[in-house]
Amino acid sequence: MSALLDVRGLTIEYMTTRGAVRAVDDVSFTLQRGETLALVGESGSGKSTVALGLLRLISPSSGRIAAGSVIYNGRDLAKLPEREMRLVRGAEIGTIFQDPAMALNPVHTIGRQIAETMLLHNKATAQDAMDRAIELLRLVGVPAPADRIRQYPHNLSGGMRQRVMIAMALACGPSLLIADEPTTALDVTVQAQVLALIADLKQKLDMAVLLITHDLAVVSSVADRVVVLYGGRIVEQGPVPQVFADPRHPYTKGLLDASDWSDDDGRERLRDIPGAIPSLGNMPTGCAFSPRCPVAIEPCRTVRPRHVEVGRDRTAACLLSAGGLE
Numbered sequence: 356m357s358a359l360l361d362v363r364g365l366t367i368e369y370m371t372t373r374g375a376v377r378a379v380d381d382v383s384f385t386l387q388r389g390e391t392l393a394l395v396g397e398s399g400s401g402k403s404t405v406a407l408g409l410l411r412l413i414s415p416s417s418g419r420i421a422a423g424s425v426i427y428n429g430r431d432l433a434k435l436p437e438r439e440m441r442l443v444r445g446a447e448i449g450t451i452f453q454d455p456a457m458a459l460n461p462v463h464t465i466g467r468q469i470a471e472t473m474l475l476h477n478k479a480t481a482q483d484a485m486d487r488a489i490e491l492l493r494l495v496g497v498p499a500p501a502d503r504i505r506q507y508p509h510n511l512s513g514g515m516r517q518r519v520m521i522a523m524a525l526a527c528g529p530s531l532l533i534a535d536e537p538t539t540a541l542d543v544t545v546q547a548q549v550l551a552l553i554a555d556l557k558q559k560l561d562m563a564v565l566l567i568t569h570d571l572a573v574v575s576s577v578a579d580r581v582v583v584l585y586g587g588r589i590v591e592q593g594p595v596p597q598v599f600a601d602p603r604h605p606y607t608k609g610l611l612d613a614s615d616w617s618d619d620d621g622r623e624r625l626r627d628i629p630g631a632i633p634s635l636g637n638m639p640t641g642c643a644f645s646p647r648c649p650v651a652i653e654p655c656r657t658v659r660p661r662h663v664e665v666g667r668d669r670t671a672a673c674l675l676s677a678g679g680l681e
Contacts (some may be wrong), residue, residue: 357429358385358407359530359563365423365433367401367408367587368493369635378404378418388463388530391557391564393578393595395571395610397634401587402567402622406431406533410448411440428530449524453536453552455516460506465492465519468625470524491522492603495552514545519554525671532557534565550577571614575599580668583607586632586643589662593669603671605651606644642674650675 367379379401384441386392407413408427425432429449430532432440444450452458460468469491470484479487483636492500494519496553508516517537524532534553538546554577557564559636566578574595581599582592584608591604609628628646639645645655654675662670 359388359425359428360565361426362405362409363424363426365405365425367404367413368420368421369417369418371636373636374605375421377421377638378587379633382421382584382589383423383589384582384589384592386507386531386563386565388563389557390560390580391554391566391578393475393548393566393568393574393581394496394584395581396584397569397575397628397632402569402584403535404587405584406535406565407571409411409533410444410450411435411437411680416635427648442476443598445472445529446478446527447529448531448533449522449527449529451517451520451532451534451537453539455513455520455540456508458520459516461508463507464504465508466507467542469504469519469523469526472523475529478527483660487526488522492519492523494556495522495549496518497522502536512546513541517541517545517549518552521549524664525556528560531563533564533565533567537566538567538568538573540568546573553577571599571610584609586638588643589670589672590644591650591671591673593666597666597669603665603669603676604644604673605676607671609647642672 357650362679363383365379365382366377368375368376373534382405385532396402407419413419416440418663420433466485466488473479473484473487474481484620489500497518501567538549541549550573553564568574577596580593581595583590585606591598593609596641598607599611602611612626615629628647633639633643639656641659642655646658648655658672660672662672664670
């Protein structure tokens with residue numbers, strides 16, 4: 356069965372005063388229908404840039420898709436005319452942004468903003484769209500939805516605003532939902548509720564979900580497969596249970612260790628990965644992680660590792676654990 360989304364060699368460049376820099380470098384992955392795939396990595400690893408590239412939301416004045424293909428439902432979104440791409444966004448691919456307070460328009464009612472998506476894509480009449488908005492709010496667990504549609508974003512709590520964002524993303528019945536850090540602005544209790552809601556809706560509506568997050572606990576609880584990004588490059592990918600139980604790239608291991616707050620004596624202590632992600636304009640010649648890697652050898656600093664299979668449906672790009680050389 357063909358994948359719903361097949362990304363091959365995606366390379367995204369931003370223009371700077373020093374020339375073009377690669378924010379996403381030769382990224383490839385697939386997403387099956389009904390599957391949840393997580394993109395993980397530190398801030399600056401390229402996660403959100405990948406999502407912007409998939410949606411063709413990179414401003415031509417600042418960046419571009421320099422290479423690669425984004426095959427969605429048999430069409431290459433990277434080459435689709437902008438007029439056709441506008442029909443894909445919202446209708447076929449829904450998006451949840453990380454800060455609903457910024458994504459929602461403060462001067463329009465909740466009902467109008469949800470209905471607008473359906474009206475834009477000619478999915479309903481004005482009255483039908485408003486009726487559907489009430490249904491969607493009820494579906495995502497917003498109480499008294501018939502009253503809420505007349506309210507404004509500032510009348511709602513952060514958790515309720517995020518539920519409104521989910522309702523907007525689902526308005527046209529998309530096959531793919533892109534959730535970019537959907538729980539970052541929420542407290543822990545509300546985070547759990549929103550994640551459970553997304554997982555439940557995925558099952559009910561048979562959607563695929565591309566989840567962008569830095570929270571490995573979230574990945575462990577909701578994702579089927581994981582793609583680990585570092586410096587705009589994929590360093591490891593595979594099924595979540597296998598990758599988390601036996602990470603094959605030192606960066607993946609570092610992320611997992613950093614999520615464990617206890618040391619060998621059982622005391623709580625935050626573990627970190629020494630150093631920082633390199634500047635996009637000054638990437639290392641070999642493995643991008645080599646300056647921070649505790650087990651790097653000399654070839655790691657000069658040879659860029661290729662991806663090799665390290666298990667069923669698993670790849671890693673590491674000279675030591677995967678034995679990969681370009």
